[in-house]
Amino acid sequence: MTTKIKYETVIGLEVHAQVKTKSKIFCNSATEFGQEHNSQVCPVCLGYPGTLPVLNRKVVEYAILAGLALNCEIAKHSKFDRKHYFYPDLPKNIQISQYDMPICKNGHIMINGKKIRINRIHMEEDAGKLVHAGSAGISGASYSLVDYNRTGVPLLEIVSEADISSPEEARFYVEKLRNIVKYLDVCDGNLEEGSLRCDANVSIRPFGQKELGTKVEIKNLNSFKALQRSLEYEVDRQIYEIENGGKIIQETRLWKDDQGITLSMRTKEESHDYRYFPEPDLPILEIDAEWVHKIRETLPELPDEKRLRYIEKTGLSEYDASVIVDSIETAKFFDDALKLTNNAKSAANWLMGDITAYLKENKLNLNDIKLTPESLVEMIDLIDKGTISNAIAKKIIVSLMEKGGSAQKIVEEQGLTVISDEGQILEAVKKVIKENPGEVEKYKSGKTQVIGFFVGQIMKETKGKANPAVINKLFKEEMEK
Amino acid sequence: MITVKEVEHAAKLARLELCEEEKEKYTEQFSKILDYFNQLKEVNTEDVEPMAHVFPVKNVFRDDKAEVSSIRTEILKNAPLEEDGFFKVPKI
Numbered sequence: 001m002t003t004k005i006k007y008e009t010v011i012g013l014e015v016h017a018q019v020k021t022k023s024k025i026f027c028n029s030a031t032e033f034g035q036e037h038n039s040q041v042c043p044v045c046l047g048y049p050g051t052l053p054v055l056n057r058k059v060v061e062y063a064i065l066a067g068l069a070l071n072c073e074i075a076k077h078s079k080f081d082r083k084h085y086f087y088p089d090l091p092k093n094i095q096i097s098q099y100d101m102p103i104c105k106n107g108h109i110m111i112n113g114k115k116i117r118i119n120r121i122h123m124e125e126d127a128g129k130l131v132h133a134g135s136a137g138i139s140g141a142s143y144s145l146v147d148y149n150r151t152g153v154p155l156l157e158i159v160s161e162a163d164i165s166s167p168e169e170a171r172f173y174v175e176k177l178r179n180i181v182k183y184l185d186v187c188d189g190n191l192e193e194g195s196l197r198c199d200a201n202v203s204i205r206p207f208g209q210k211e212l213g214t215k216v217e218i219k220n221l222n223s224f225k226a227l228q229r230s231l232e233y234e235v236d237r238q239i240y241e242i243e244n245g246g247k248i249i250q251e252t253r254l255w256k257d258d259q260g261i262t263l264s265m266r267t268k269e270e271s272h273d274y275r276y277f278p279e280p281d282l283p284i285l286e287i288d289a290e291w292v293h294k295i296r297e298t299l300p301e302l303p304d305e306k307r308l309r310y311i312e313k314t315g316l317s318e319y320d321a322s323v324i325v326d327s328i329e330t331a332k333f334f335d336d337a338l339k340l341t342n343n344a345k346s347a348a349n350w351l352m353g354d355i356t357a358y359l360k361e362n363k364l365n366l367n368d369i370k371l372t373p374e375s376l377v378e379m380i381d382l383i384d385k386g387t388i389s390n391a392i393a394k395k396i397i398v399s400l401m402e403k404g405g406s407a408q409k410i411v412e413e414q415g416l417t418v419i420s421d422e423g424q425i426l427e428a429v430k431k432v433i434k435e436n437p438g439e440v441e442k443y444k445s446g447k448t449q450v451i452g453f454f455v456g457q458i459m460k461e462t463k464g465k466a467n468p469a470v471i472n473k474l475f476k477e478e479m480e481k
Numbered sequence: 482m483i484t485v486k487e488v489e490h491a492a493k494l495a496r497l498e499l500c501e502e503e504k505e506k507y508t509e510q511f512s513k514i515l516d517y518f519n520q521l522k523e524v525n526t527e528d529v530e531p532m533a534h535v536f537p538v539k540n541v542f543r544d545d546k547a548e549v550s551s552i553r554t555e556i557l558k559n560a561p562l563e564e565d566g567f568f569k570v571p572k573i
Binding site: 031036055058060077084086087101145278285 | 490539545547548549550553565566569570572573
C-alpha cells in the first residue's frame, strides 16, 4: 500500500514518580519497597472511618523542588481533591489527588534544543497492588489478592503538553525527566520496579491539519524500550486504521510486551467521570515566596548545567560530557575524581571505557564495586608519571574494582613498574626480531607500519611493562644496523 | 433541570441500584437542590476571594517519620476474605 498522506504524530506523557520519603503522604506508615505484604498499613491509608489524613511536609518540599528543576511556576495557593473510582486497589474508594489547583504549572524541559512544555505537576497518593491469582494475567485469574503496602505512597504526577512528535522523542523526554528526578534525589527512577511509571497519549493527524486526531492512551510501559516500541506500534496501527476506512476510538490500550502489540482494555472506559471535589479533610496550602526561595537554594547542579561545566571547565567533548552526565552515579564519581586530578580526560576515558564495560558485563552499579575516585586518580597519576604502562593499568583497574586497595601498592607488590632499562628491553627486541624474519623483511622493504606488530610483540615479551618510547627507539636502531 | 437519565448516570457511578419510583423522586429532589444553588448564584461575589475550605486553617503538616506498624493480623481480621496475608477480592 502506498501512503499518499503524510501523518504527524502527537504525543503527550503522564509520568508518575514515587517520591522518596520515609513515610506515606498522609500517614506515618513506612514506604520501604519489597516488605512483607500488608505489613506497612494503618487505619488512615486503609481508609477506616473516623481517621484523618495529615500531609507529609517533605512531599510538598520535593514537589516544589521538582517544579523548580522543571522550570515551573509554583502555586501560591494549592489544595487537594478527591477523585472517585471503584477498584479494589483503592481502599477508600477515593484517591486524594489535586485537580484544579496543582502545586506546579507551566514548566518545560529542553530535548535536543526543542522545548517540551510541562502542563502541571501535582501530588497524589499511590494505590495498592493487585496480585492476580492463577497467574494467568488479568483475564485468566479466578480472584485477586491485594497488598496495600503501596497505598498512600506519595506520587508526583508530571503531565506534559502534547508537544512530543515521535516515539523516540518520547523516550528522550522520559529519560531526561528520570535523570532530573534522580539528580534531585526525589525519586529513584526505576521503571522496572515501578518507582517511575509512564502513560502515553498518542494521536496522528495529516500534516498541516490543525485539529488533533482522536487520542489513545497506552498503559503498562515498564521500560524505555516498551515506551518507544508501543508508540511506534500504535502510530502504525492508527495510520492503518484510518487508511483502511476505520476510525480511531478514544480508549485505553494495554501494551503487551511479549507480543509487541497494544490491546484494547474494555474495563475502565465506562466511567472516566471521576467526580472530583475539594478534599474536606485537608486544609489548603499557602506557599510563600520565602519557602520557595529556601527550597531553591537546595537545588543541586542539574544534568544540563553539569554537562556545560564539563565542556567549558574541564575540556571534555560534548559526547563525553553527555555520557558522564547521563548517570548520576558516574557524574558524582567523576566530580570527586576532578577534585584530585587535572587529568579530566583520562578519568573520563577510564570511566566510560574499562569501568563501564566491567559494570555492564557483571551487571553492577558503580556503588557496588570497590574502586574509589582516590584509587582511580592514584592510578592515573602513575600512568602520567610513566611508572606504569596503559597495558598494566588495564589489569590494575580490574583489581581495584574487584578487591579495592591502592594502585601504588599493587604496582609495588607485583613488580609492575615500567621497565625503561634499555638493556632489559633490548633483549626482548632482539628476540622478537629473530623470531619474525618475514615481518622484518616487510619493514625493511618500506612497509614501516608493521612497527605496530613489533611493539605489540615486544610488549607481550615484557608482560606489558616495557616503556613504549624505549621500545620504539631500540627497534628502529636495530633495523638501521 | 435534572433529567432521569442524569440520575441514572449518577446512580451507576455510585454503584446504586434505583427503582423507577426512586429515580423520579431523586430527579425532583436534585432539581430542587440545584434551584437552590441557582438562588445562591444571584449573590454578588465580585470582590470576594474564592474559598477552598470552610475553616480558616492552612498548612497543616507532619514530619516525615515512619512508624513500624504491627496491626497486620488485626486488620486482616476485618477482611471478608483473606489468603496468605492478602485481602482476597472477586476477579476483576
